[in-house]
Amino acid sequence: MNVMNASPRRKELTRLAAQLFVQEGFDRTTVRMLAQEMGIKSGSLFHHFKDKQEILAAVIEEGTQNALGIAKAALQSCPGSAEARLHAMARAHLETLFADRNAHVVALFEWRRLDPAASAHLSHLRDAYEAMWGEVIDDALAEGLIHGDRFLVSRFILGALNWTVRWYDPNGPRTPDDLADELVAMILSR
Amino acid sequence: MNVMNASPRRKELTRLAAQLFVQEGFDRTTVRMLAQEMGIKSGSLFHHFKDKQEILAAVIEEGTQNALGIAKAALQSCPGSAEARLHAMARAHLETLFADRNAHVVALFEWRRLDPAASAHLSHLRDAYEAMWGEVIDDALAEGLIHGDRFLVSRFILGALNWTVRWYDPNGPRTPDDLADELVAMILSR
DNA sequence: TAAGTAACCAAGCAAGCGCTAGTGTAAATG
DNA sequence: CATTTACACTAGCGCTTGCTTGGTTACTTA
Numbered sequence: 001m002n003v004m005n006a007s008p009r010r011k012e013l014t015r016l017a018a019q020l021f022v023q024e025g026f027d028r029t030t031v032r033m034l035a036q037e038m039g040i041k042s043g044s045l046f047h048h049f050k051d052k053q054e055i056l057a058a059v060i061e062e063g064t065q066n067a068l069g070i071a072k073a074a075l076q077s078c079p080g081s082a083e084a085r086l087h088a089m090a091r092a093h094l095e096t097l098f099a100d101r102n103a104h105v106v107a108l109f110e111w112r113r114l115d116p117a118a119s120a121h122l123s124h125l126r127d128a129y130e131a132m133w134g135e136v137i138d139d140a141l142a143e144g145l146i147h148g149d150r151f152l153v154s155r156f157i158l159g160a161l162n163w164t165v166r167w168y169d170p171n172g173p174r175t176p177d178d179l180a181d182e183l184v185a186m187i188l189s190r
Numbered sequence: 191m192n193v194m195n196a197s198p199r200r201k202e203l204t205r206l207a208a209q210l211f212v213q214e215g216f217d218r219t220t221v222r223m224l225a226q227e228m229g230i231k232s233g234s235l236f237h238h239f240k241d242k243q244e245i246l247a248a249v250i251e252e253g254t255q256n257a258l259g260i261a262k263a264a265l266q267s268c269p270g271s272a273e274a275r276l277h278a279m280a281r282a283h284l285e286t287l288f289a290d291r292n293a294h295v296v297a298l299f300e301w302r303r304l305d306p307a308a309s310a311h312l313s314h315l316r317d318a319y320e321a322m323w324g325e326v327i328d329d330a331l332a333e334g335l336i337h338g339d340r341f342l343v344s345r346f347i348l349g350a351l352n353w354t355v356r357w358y359d360p361n362g363p364r365t366p367d368d369l370a371d372e373l374v375a376m377i378l379s380r
Numbered sequence: 381t382a383a384g385t386a387a388c389c390a391a392g393c394a395a396g397c398g399c400t401a402g403t404g405t406a407a408a409t410g
Numbered sequence: 411c412a413t414t415t416a417c418a419c420t421a422g423c424g425c426t427t428g429c430t431t432g433g434t435t436a437c438t439t440a
Contacts, residue, residue, distance in 0.1 A: 009387085025302065027217035031428060043430080044388045052428065109299060112215065152364075152372050155357055156350040163349025174342075182342050187376050199417090221398060233400080234418050242398065 010048050010058070013038050018059045018102035026056055026110040056110065057118040063103030064125040067096045071132050082139040083188070089136050090184050093161050094176035098168070105165050133158065147189055157187065200238050200248070203228050208249045208292035216246055216300045246300065247308040253293030254315040257286045261322050272329040273378070279326050280374050283351050284366035288358070295355050323348065337379055347377065 016037050020029045031052060035042040049055045074092035078084055097104050114122065137154050140146050146153060160183055168179065206227050210219045221242055225232040239245045264282035268274055287294050304312065327344050330336050336343060350373055358369065 007386095025217060027215060030426080032426090040387085041389050042428090043390075046429065047387060146376070148372055148376050152369065153376060155353065156373055156376060159351075159353025159356075160346040160349040163345065163353055166349075167345055179342065182338055183346055186336070186338050186343065186346060197416095220396080222396090230417085231419060232398090233420075236399070237417060 014058045021106045022102045026113045060107040070096045082143045090180035204248045211296045212292045216303045250297040260286045272333045280370035
C-alpha cells in the first residue's frame with residue numbers, strides 16, 4: 001500500500017499516470033488504462049496506491065514540490081534588484097511548468113477532482129508557492145517597476161503564465177525564457 | 191430529437207446542464223443527475239438531446255455565441271481610438287465571461303471532451319472571436335500603445351482574462367469592468 | 381536455508397454508466 | 411373529428427467502473 005513513500009517505482013508510475021491524466025482527463029482514465037501503460041495488471045496497481053485518488057494526489061504533489069524547489073533556488077541565486085527577481089520568478093515558473101508539464105497540467109485542471117483531505121494538504125504547498133510570488137510582486141510595486149493593485153497584478157501575471165500550457169509549443173521558435181522575458185517586459189512601467 | 195433547434199425549454203435545460211458541468215465536471219455528471227436537476231426522468235432527456243455529447247456542445251455553443259455577440263456590439267458602439275477599443279474588448283470579454291460564467295467555464299475547461307465533429311464546428315466560432323481580438327491588438331501595437339510580439343501579447347492578455355474565472359468573486363468589491371481596466375492599465379506602455 | 385517482503389496476477393463483484401424501446405397523454409394542427 | 415407533434419414515462423440492456431480477493435513469484439536478509 002505504501003501510504004507516503006517515494007520509491008523509484010512509484011515515482012515512475014506517477015509520471016506515467018500524469019501523462020495519461022493529461023491525455024484523457026482524470027475521470028476518463030481508468031485503472032485498467034493506467035495499469036496497461038505501466039505494464040502491469042489493474043489489480044497490481046493497488047499495491048502501489050491505496051486508490052485512484054491517491055494517484056492523482058501523488059501527481060499533483062510531485063509537480064507542486066518541484067515548483068517550490070525551483071522557485072526557491074531561483075530566488076536564492078538571485079539576490080539582485082526587484083526587477084531581476086521578477087524575471088527570475090517568471091522564468092522559474094515557466095521552467096517548472098514545462099519541465100513537469102504533465103504534472104502541472106493535472107494540478108491546474110484536475111485539482112477539483114481531489115477529495116477534501118488531499119486538497120487541504122496540497123493547498124498548503126500551493127499557498128507557500130504563491131506567497132513567494134506575493135513578496136516579489138510587493139517589492140516590484142514598492143520600487144515602482146509596476147503599478148496597480150497587489151492582488152490583481154498577482155492574479156493577472158499567474159493567469160497569463162499558467163495559461164501558456166494551453167498554447168505553448170516547445171518545438172516552436174521560442175524558449176520558455178523568451179516567454180517569461182516578454183511577459184515581464186509587457187507589464188513593466190517604462 | 192430536435193437536432194439544432196433552440197426552443198426555450200432546451201435553452202433552460204442547457205443552462206442547468208452548464209451549472210452541473212461546472213459543479214461536477216462533464217465526465218462525472220451523469221444523465222441521471224442532469225435529468226433530476228431538470229425535473230424529469232433520465233430517459234426523457236434524450237427527447238431534447240441526441241446524446242450527452244450534444245448537451246456539452248449546446249452549452250459551449252451558447253457561451254461562445256454570446257461572447258461573439260457582445261464583442262461585436264462593444265466594438266460597433268466604439269469606433270474611437272485603439273486604446274478605447276482595447277478597453278472595450280477587455281470589458282466585453284469579462285462581461286460575457288461572468289454573465290454566462292457556467293457556459294464559459296465549461297467551454298474553457300471541458301472543450302477537450304467534445305467529439306471531433308462538434309469540436310471542429312465550434313472551433314470556427316472561437317476562431318472568429320479570437321480574430322476580433324487579433325485586430326484590436328494589432329491596432330494597439332501599430333499605435334505604440336503596447337509593445338511586444340503580436341502572438342504573445344494576445345495569448346498573455348487572453349490568458350490573464352480567462353484565468354479570472356478561477357478566482358474572481360462577484361460578491362467582492364470589484365466589478366468585472368474594474369478588472370478589465372486594471373489589466374489594460376497594466377499592459378499599456380506609459 | 382528459512383523467513384520475510386515487495387511485486388505481481390487472474391478472476392470477479394457490486395455498482396453505476398449511457399442509452400434504447402416502447403408506451404401514455406395533452407395540446408396543436410389539418 | 412382525425413392526426414400529428416411534443417414531451418414525459420417505465421423498464422431495463424449491455425457494458426464499464428473502481429476496487430477486492432486469494433494466491434504466486436522473485437528477491438533480500440538473518
